[in-house]
Amino acid sequence: MGLKRYWDLLTIIALSIILDLLIFYASDSLARKALGLAFVLFFPGYVFITALFPNRPELDNLERLALSFGLSIAVVPLIGLGLNYTPWGIRLIPILVSLTAFNIVFSLIAIHRRTGAFEPWIPWITLEQVKRELEWDESSKLDRALTVILIIAIITSIGTLGYVVTHPKQGEAFTEFYILGPEGIADNYPTELRVGQNGTVIIGIVNHEHRNVTYHVQIWLVNLTWDNTTNTTIIHGMYPMPGWFNVTLPSVPVNIEGNWTPQFETNYTFSIEEPGKWQVWFLLFKDDEPELPPAPADGNYAETPAKDLILEAINGTVQSLKLNVEVKP
Incomplete structure (x- = not known):
């Protein structure tokens, strides 16, 4: 399988570095804002969970997705708290460097752990996998309807968050x-x-x-x-x-x-x-x-x-x- 075995972790490393470049050379671009959301809200938790649980049977896909968001929301403030007690403080460059280093280090740990895993979890999303995760075929019509509503709510929340970030309220004049x-x-x-x-x-x-x-x-x-x-x-x-x-x-x-x-x-x-x-x-x-x-x-x-x-x-x-x-x- 070669590098395909680690495509997700290598992608996170690459995107973290790309975001660093965008912040310095295209700070007002839409790509920076969109990538910055994933950089803060998803990447840290994802690499941390992948390093902790490299084997497929340990967690299913939905659990990994939920924990990736949840742990990111927990990890980022802790990094900020630590920076607050350093000479650098909570500023853009120290936060950027700290999160980039966190993503890269735990991605490398996850790559190492996945290499030695007996049944490594390698994300590859297909429609059949989504149905299986959601237990679509075995679900009742009510459960299917609730699942669709939940998915729409998640997509709407992400869209709303994206809009708020890309259309920030003007600061005080x-x-x-x-x-x-x-x-x-x-x-x-x-x-x-x-x-x-x-x-x-x-x-x-x-x-x-x-x-x-x-x-x-x-x-x-x-x-x-x-x-x-x-x-x-x-x-x-x-x-x-x-x-x-x-x-x-x-x-x-x-x-x-x-x-x-x-x-x-x-x-x-x-x-x-x-x-x-x-x-x-x-x-x-x-x-x-x-x-x-x-x-x-x-x-x-x-x-x-x-x-x-x-x-x-x-x-x-x-x-x-x-x-x-x-x-x-």
């Missing part, structure tokens, strides 16, 4: 908005300056909204205090700073593997001409930028409806970032 220090890290922000001295930050935006978005960034210089008596924020000064901008970005997927990479970043340099304790507010708006009232003669918007933008930012209804800056003479 959100935007990353951040500022970094001049070295490109979340540190060394220009929080202490002298009058007229330049400070530099990096403004970053990443679009995870599942659609193209035009972002508008407003930058305000604000002086405010908190009134403990009335529990309200009092804005004393609110001045637009130069450098407002807009940018249109396509949506990018959330990448939980590998190193995080920025989508859009720009340097922003500013200076403050009055001493005191100030706040530089960066406000982010999607698609439409709010209209501002006419500019006051002194440029201070604190007594105009524009102050609501800062109040909404404080309350979290406007996406924003704040940099506290102390300006010395």
Whole structure:
């Protein structure tokens, strides 16, 4: 019989390796999703059962099929649990390597066990074998009807699972908005300056909204205090700073593997001409930028409806970032 004696186990080894290649070179393909289901839900249990029970009389075909699915559902979480206590963690590459190694190792053990079996179980499905397994000829009409219903239910379940996997629900829509220090890290922000001295930050935006978005960034210089008596924020000064901008970005997927990479970043340099304790507010708006009232003669918007933008930012209804800056003479 040659290699035909081990066709099922060799196929699982080959398909496991093919899936690895698909994940790296065709990650969005339908073949990857379909093969990934079998890789997780069937292969581990099948090779494990075949290694444990290489002889035909030990289990019939239906029992092997059921145990293959059942043990796969048990084995995969256990492998994940083990990875959780390693430096690699539960991530795509460690899981892929671990399951591939599991499938290959137990396939080789199963091949060795089948070689020495007195009556090896070698799967080869024919219509007559299916009828014999189901005891079709000896069954009553009711039993046959129930068997057909069961088979339809199994096929429907597999089809539904396949549809869910191939048509995943969109994840949460959100935007990353951040500022970094001049070295490109979340540190060394220009929080202490002298009058007229330049400070530099990096403004970053990443679009995870599942659609193209035009972002508008407003930058305000604000002086405010908190009134403990009335529990309200009092804005004393609110001045637009130069450098407002807009940018249109396509949506990018959330990448939980590998190193995080920025989508859009720009340097922003500013200076403050009055001493005191100030706040530089960066406000982010999607698609439409709010209209501002006419500019006051002194440029201070604190007594105009524009102050609501800062109040909404404080309350979290406007996406924003704040940099506290102390300006010395």
